Amino acid sequence: MISQEVPPVGLRERKKADVRNALQDATLRLAIEHGYENVTVDAIAEAVDVSPRTFSNYFSSKEEALFAPNPYISEQLTAAIAARPADEAPLEVLAAVLVDMSDHLIARRDAWQARMRLVAENPQLRPRMAAQFSRFEVILAQGVALRCGRDPTSDPYPGLVAGAAAGALRVALAHWQPGAAQSLHELLTELFASLAxxxxxxPPRTAATDHPNESHPS
Amino acid sequence: MISQEVPPVGLRERKKADVRNALQDATLRLAIEHGYENVTVDAIAEAVDVSPRTFSNYFSSKEEALFAPNPYISEQLTAAIAARPADEAPLEVLAAVLVDMSDHLIARRDAWQARMRLVAENPQLRPRMAAQFSRFEVILAQGVALRCGRDPTSDPYPGLVAGAAAGALRVALAHWQPGAAQSLHELLTELFASLAxxxxxxPPRTAATDHPNESHPS
DNA sequence: AGGAATATTGCTCAGTCTGCAAACCTGCCT
DNA sequence: AGGCAGGTTTGCAGACTGAGCAATATTCCT
Incomplete structure (x- = not known):
């Protein structure tokens, strides 16, 4: 199970998380308003009322600010993968974990859909998003390898499964548009079924049913 | 079928291809010698004896110089995908096309293995390589969509297949090391079989047999 | 309260990348 | 052969990125 949200305990950590979120939100908002290329780090920093130097302390680049996930995602995913029943096949494990994680994404539905729309409209952003996803993929591969007792550097299987799973997530996110016929859960489940x-x-059917989207959990 | 090499006809185009290749080779060589981060565009340009400005005319960044494929790859892949028998399933098509393309890669075996070793040793390069692969993935997805008469923006299936196939290629390349037990052909074929x-x-077996690597076709 | 640890900031500098205009080279036509 | 047209290379200038460093401010813990 992936915990609901980042749990910063002290005031210091909470503030830090606030700044981080504010920087990400501002980056997304400004990119939508003025176009990604026209947004400078200075402008983002000014919008959040911190120095440009501080931006660099949090993110090493604009695209990282746009696409970086929850900083705890790595540990959470690793734990979630390890926690699945031992008799589940790796692909099942990743399907379960990612479908579970999609609750997390749905909670930030507007931000995610805005992000994906931005990417769809600015093809030059696609490689940058892929770069972020590749880190995600490494985490999945390591989690699978750990479960299977395999060495991810010498055994291609964990990487293959992780790559397919990460691809499914990417595709699901890309097609999870505001007016979409399927919910993110349905989409992901269907894509993993197709992989399996x-x-x-x-494929069984795609974009066929007419379900309403999941409602805002907030 | 993917044509053997770029066929530049005129002197102008040949020169241009020469400069491009020289820049890529120099980038790879210098990155191995001094570490990727320590290589500047100025140094690469100097090694090839062109101005730094010219480097930018060919590549928009260092990582593009490191990872950019044959500039004709897009058209070649699209044509190769379209040329497969109509009754082949998309995954079979991509398997056949990519295994075919691997001949191309094997011809540049040393360069590719050096590249992949560089990435393995410098994790920060992985996202940059992933960014380049994402363009490749888009080409595959469009090729599949074209064959199936589907719209890649509204139908997730082409993207899913392309993502899995591109993942297989990435994994195969990463595990195609100088002393590897399996040839690139075998690895790719096995990974696609696992996907199918x-x-x-x-998986059936991985890193088990003790075949010699394929010989240099050059 | 006070010291330790951490975060923010300004400064500076090397490096990347782009636009522009001049000089240069190749392909092609007369 | 000569010369024009179009593409290529180059230098220059300027904006932006990203990182180290030291000073300052804030929070944490005892």
């Missing part, structure tokens, strides 16, 4: 079936020629 | 089987719990 060996990517048959024609 | 729905990523079963335990």
């Amino acid at each position: 079936a060996g990517l048959p020629d024609v | 089987a729905g990523l079963p719990d335990v």
